[in-house]
Amino acid sequence: MTAAFLEPLTFDPYDYGFHEDPYPVYHRLRAEAPLYHNPELGFWALSRHVDVTAGFRDAARLSSANGVSLDPIAWGPHAHRMMSFLALDDPRHLRLRQLVYKGFTPRRVTEMTGRIRELTLRHLRPALARGDFDWIEDFAGKLPMDVISDLIGVPEPERARLRRLADLMVHREDGVLDVPEGAIHASLELAGYFNELIAQRRGVRTEDLTSALVDAEIDGDRLTDEEILAFMVLMVVAGNETTTKLLGNALYWAAANPAQYAKVSAHTGLVPDWVEETLRYDTSSQILARTAAVDLEYYGATVPAGAKVLLLVGSANRDEAAFAEPGVYDIERQDKGGLVSFGRGVHFCLGAHLARLEATIALHEFADRVRDYRVDVAGIERVHSTNVRGFAKLPVTVQVR
Numbered sequence: 001m002t003a004a005f006l007e008p009l010t011f012d013p014y015d016y017g018f019h020e021d022p023y024p025v026y027h028r029l030r031a032e033a034p035l036y037h038n039p040e041l042g043f044w045a046l047s048r049h050v051d052v053t054a055g056f057r058d059a060a061r062l063s064s065a066n067g068v069s070l071d072p073i074a075w076g077p078h079a080h081r082m083m084s085f086l087a088l089d090d091p092r093h094l095r096l097r098q099l100v101y102k103g104f105t106p107r108r109v110t111e112m113t114g115r116i117r118e119l120t121l122r123h124l125r126p127a128l129a130r131g132d133f134d135w136i137e138d139f140a141g142k143l144p145m146d147v148i149s150d151l152i153g154v155p156e157p158e159r160a161r162l163r164r165l166a167d168l169m170v171h172r173e174d175g176v177l178d179v180p181e182g183a184i185h186a187s188l189e190l191a192g193y194f195n196e197l198i199a200q201r202r203g204v205r206t207e208d209l210t211s212a213l214v215d216a217e218i219d220g221d222r223l224t225d226e227e228i229l230a231f232m233v234l235m236v237v238a239g240n241e242t243t244t245k246l247l248g249n250a251l252y253w254a255a256a257n258p259a260q261y262a263k264v265s266a267h268t269g270l271v272p273d274w275v276e277e278t279l280r281y282d283t284s285s286q287i288l289a290r291t292a293a294v295d296l297e298y299y300g301a302t303v304p305a306g307a308k309v310l311l312l313v314g315s316a317n318r319d320e321a322a323f324a325e326p327g328v329y330d331i332e333r334q335d336k337g338g339l340v341s342f343g344r345g346v347h348f349c350l351g352a353h354l355a356r357l358e359a360t361i362a363l364h365e366f367a368d369r370v371r372d373y374r375v376d377v378a379g380i381e382r383v384h385s386t387n388v389r390g391f392a393k394l395p396v397t398v399q400v401r
Contacts, residue, residue, distance in 0.1 A: 011036055011045060013070060013287055013310065013386045022286070022389075023327070026315035035298040043070065043289070043308040049319035049338065051298070052311045055290065056344035062290035062309060064347060065089045070289055070308065070386050073184070084230040086238070090346065097350065099223050100231055103212030109354045112147065116361045119146045124365055128400055134379075135394040140247035140362075141167070144240045147358055152232055153197065153208030165190045166236045187233070194232045198225050238285075239351045245284035245383070245390025246359050250274060251366075252394060253281060255375040257329045264331060264367045271364045275356060276336045279317075281329050283341040286314035287387040314389065316340050373398040 009028050029036050029047040036045040046052055055062050067075045067087045085096040123142050127133040145163040148154075154162060168186035197210055202225075205211040213228045223231075254261040254274065264270045288311050296303040303309060318326040322338045342349035349355075373396050381393035 009033065011038060012041065013043075014041075022314065023318055026312065026318060029312070030315060030319060035301055035303070037301075041070075043310055044292075044303045045310040045312055046298070047312045047315040047319075049316040049322035049340070052313060052316035052340055053338075053344055055309070055311045056340065056347065059089065059093075059346050061293050061296060062311075063089050063293045064093070064290060066289075066291045066308075068288045068290070068387075070287075070310075075289075075308075084227070084234040086234065086347065093346065095221070096223075096227060099216045099218060099221065099227075100213065100350065102216035102218065103209055104231075104350065106353055108151075108209065108212070109357060112150070112354075113357065113361065115150055116143075116147055116358055117365065119143055119150070120362045120365050124362070124369075128369055128398055131400075132395070132397050135251050135396050136244065136248055136391055137393065140244045140251075140394075143247070143362055144243040144358060145236070147354070148235050148240055151209045152235070153201070153206055153210050158193075162190065162193070162236070165193075166240050169237055190236065191229060191233065194229050195225065197232075198228050235351070239354065241388060242284035243355045243358050245388055246275070246278060246355060247362055248391040248394050249282045249284065249389070250278040250359065250363055251373075251396065252375060252380075252391065253278060253329050254331075255373060255396070258372075260329060260331045261367075261372070264363075265371060268364055268367045270331055271367060272356075272360050273331050273333070273336075274363055274367075275359045276339070277329060277331050277333055278359075279341040280323070280326075280333075280336055280339040281317070282389065283314055283317055283339075284388055284390055285341065286389045287312055288343070289387075313340055313343075369400055370398045371401050 009025070009032065011025055011029060026047055029045070034046065034048045034051065036047065037043075038045070046055055064087055066077065069075065085093045085100065088096060120143060123139045123146075127135075127138045133139075142163065145166055146159060149156075149159045149162060165186045169183050169190065198214065201208075201210045201214050205215070210228070210232070213223055213231065216223055254264065260274075264274050290309045290311060292303050292305050292307045292309055294305050296309075316322070317339050320326055323333075323335055342352040342355075376395040376397065379393060379395040380391060383390055383392045
């Protein structure tokens with residue numbers, strides 16, 4: 001099979017999933033064009049599980065040094081200033097990741113369990129008391145940013161402002177192939193705030209992650225202010241946004257499959273499985289970009305060195321070759337070990353544990369209190385993004401126990 005230029009099959013990441021289900025397109029890509037080329041937008045795409053998995057692990061030939069997003073402003077040799085080690089190759093990637101890991105440890109994340117539950121109930125209880133509320137606006141859009149703010153030491157009175165800036169940073173406008181002006185201004189304001197916070201911690205340490213990053217050291221090597229800033233921005237852009245979308249997607253698909261939610265409602269021990277199946281079935285980060293470092297051969301065609309290559313995570317997670325009945329949302333699925341939602345290899349997501357922990361706690365508290373619920377489909381709004389799939393609005397009506 002060779003690389004295909006098929007009509008009417010088209011794959012445009014700027015318009016693939018704002019309102020429509022992209023998975024029929026993914027299915028055709030895997031079957032008819034496992035190496036897809038969009039000459040107009042200038043990228044190649046890999047859609048099969050075997051190729052996406054291998055692509056994540058082939059960090060030498062599929063470089064991250066130009067960034068992981070197609071947004072023109074976020075692409076190029078300076079992408080690491082916005083996306084931290086996500087946009088670096090080894091050895092620079094390994095150095096920065098190891099230093100960040102000195103502060104952002106699994107132990108630090110696990111120790112937040114009680115605080116995450118406290119923040120969950122702070123937002124969840126009043127929402128459930130109303131009966132009708134917007135899951136994103138009233139809960140899922142608040143919790144992840146509050147958790148990150150707690151981690152890095154943002155005072156509570158300033159968190160609403162940071163949440164607004166974070167929302168603006170990731171907003172994309174229909175038909176616009178780059179970051180809108182409002183997002184640029186928001187990113188500058190957020191960077192200014194974090195720079196002030198870093199300067200404060202250099203003067204006086206506290207128990208937060210920012211202080212831990214300031215103190216992180218390996219054989220005399222320390223993080224610069226610019227490197228700490230980039231990681232903090234990454235947490236806001238990637239950690240906050242993708243966890244919000246994970247929580248929204250979980251509620252949406254469990255409502256669309258009420259028999260599945262009935263299982264969780266009856267046995268909340270299934271909540272971690274609910275999280276994992278949502279990560280597989282409709283993951284937040286659908287696409288990650290790479291740059292071909294050398295000429296690459298796929299299916300009898302050549303991807304030239306320097307070309308943009310998209311790894312279609314959402315497609316790989318629905319590949320029939322990797323999952324039995326991948327189009328079925330099954331919380332008790334047994335073959336969930338192959339999901340690539342957090343990547344593979346050296347760039348495996350450093351925040352995977354935090355995302356899973358947040359989602360598990362939040363959905364457990366929801367399922368423990370809600371017997372049944374429905375989504376007001378007419379009120380749904382999806383986000384506009386080149387690589388994140390999820391909801392901007394998700395109105396729900398709940399029946400509490």
